[in-house]
Amino acid sequence: MSENREQFRPPGHENDHFLLTTVVGSYPKPSWLNRARDLHDDPDSEFDDDDWREAQDDASRLITNEHERAGLDVVVDGEMRRNEMVEFFAHRIDGYEFNGPVKVWGHNYFDKPSVTDEVEYGESWLVSEYEFTASVADRPVKVPITGPYTLASWSFNEAYEDEEALAYDLADLVNEEIEKLVAAGARYIQIDEPALATTPDDHAIVGECLERIVSGIPDDVRIGLHVCYGDYSRIYPELLDFPVHELDLELANGDYDQLDVFKNPEFTKDLALGVVDAHVAEVESVEQIERNIQKGLEVVPPEQLTVSPDCGVKLLPREVAYGKMENLVTAARNVEAKLDSGELTPDLN
């Protein structure tokens, strides 16, 4: 168990046991925010930069409060200011340029950037987002950051000898950003590395990136790593060597068919378990989520378990996203109560 976990237990928490509840990061944007963006992008509109900033602030405040209303212990603002997980950061890093959208699937495209020069830290990435969110939140705030390996893998590399060299330089920039976030008060950072699960042979590169990222970061700052999709058996137990406190995994989507991967050898990190599916537009029942949480207790004891959705939920209808969070929190508190009463005993095997 990581010693920095208890700082997120709310004062007056009603159960002795504590399952930390949070989200991975993204959340559906209010439809009016998308309308506002269209207006801002329209050169004929009078919707100026100040109007756009105000709209983003309002959306950020709204979703942060929505997370609190659902009862989550640690909240984010749903990434209201971010368009896409690579593009957002590439716009803020010197050395990147954009040439236009590229296909992901069907008519879904993203503005995949090109690294055309050595990457350097330009403007701050997330400090103002964090400071705003923290100022409107009554709960601790988590900061998700796209990891350097994914930033490198999901860009075109025109400038570096190989992707590995690019990833290491980007890791140094992520480290610089986290130092600024920590100075601003952030205590919970999540590195998102979805690219790792698609290229498992590169886990050593991700490990070296993480060593650079955490260099000089105080121990009381909780560092998580989110890895989604893919065949986890190809990156476990190597994941345990990473210098992070928590591993956040997508398992509900596969109905926990990969759960046994994490039982042997012993899972020595904190486990952030996906207990609702981010790709299914129905709200799981509280009872179903309780059963999912108990899957996590087959891997780690309660003091090592964090409960979250499988992944960012931005593609879901907003009322479904909220319903999932609300039920997730209720289920977690129910499981805590059952653990307190002895009705439920962790069954590590």
Place this chain on the structure above:
Amino acid sequence: MTVVSTTLGLFPLPDDARERLADLKGHQKEDLVSGDEAPDIEAVYDEARDDLLTRQADADLDRAVEGQARWDDMLAHPLAVHENVRTEGIVRYYDNNNFYRDPVVTGDLTHSGDLARDLERASALTDSLQAVVPGPYSLSRLATDDHYGSSQAFLAALGDFLAGEVESFPDAVETVFVLEPSLATESLDDGEDERAAAAIDTVAAATDAEVVVQSYWGTYGEKLHAHLLDTDVSALGYDLVTAHDDATYLVQEYGTLDSVSLGVVDGQNTLVESPDTIEERIEWFRDQIPVSEFDTVYATPNTELFYLPVNKFQAKLRALGALGGDRE
């Protein structure tokens, strides 16, 4: 030796077509191409095809492809629009951050004519038409069989299916590129390599056009390469971007056919190669092998170009188009 500059098919959609198709079709799985599109959608495809052929003409490519604006599912397209195939969830396209619908074959793969219709329309717009089809082995690996019952029967059926499609291509088609990335990304078992080559041979026998088998993201295993050399195709393709040493070794050790196709432009990177660099890559390959006299060298990108934004795609076309012609 003649250098023929050409490409491997699926292109990025021009911006205007991309936006209009997104508006007309939507962004969800159920909105992808089905083969029976409404006339307003077909009209956008026709305009996109015209645009993509114009871009190739402007770039002075020796052979022009149809551009495959309708191929929402990349190489899986011919199955995704087939009446005896249902499409299921979105699955990863090789080791890329791209996805397609999983095609599940539920009945006989009869001739559909889907590819031929697009080529017929393209043939009216160019005098140097090249068709591009998925190879039977790659298609067998991209799809799920719920009908034929064994991998052997499924592979053979895909060979027959593609042969039927190719047979109905218009006479204007001068070359048929058969794309087989799975031949390089997978290790084929004993027997499987021979069956893959046989299925390709079935496709090649269905046309009088020159047939080129192109693999990428690596190269062929030695046994597989030997079986491919025994087929009736005109040329084998080698990826000199990701596997130049392995590909050269194969040709040094075992030879190749009288013509060759070389992937000399990186289809997945926005760094645009100069014509000089491309020329050097071709010459390097010729210098490495004992016999360097080919009838034809097809100069291509190492993969399809749909991975690129439109401006870089166009620049890569121009770089390739600067090549063609006869050499010493």
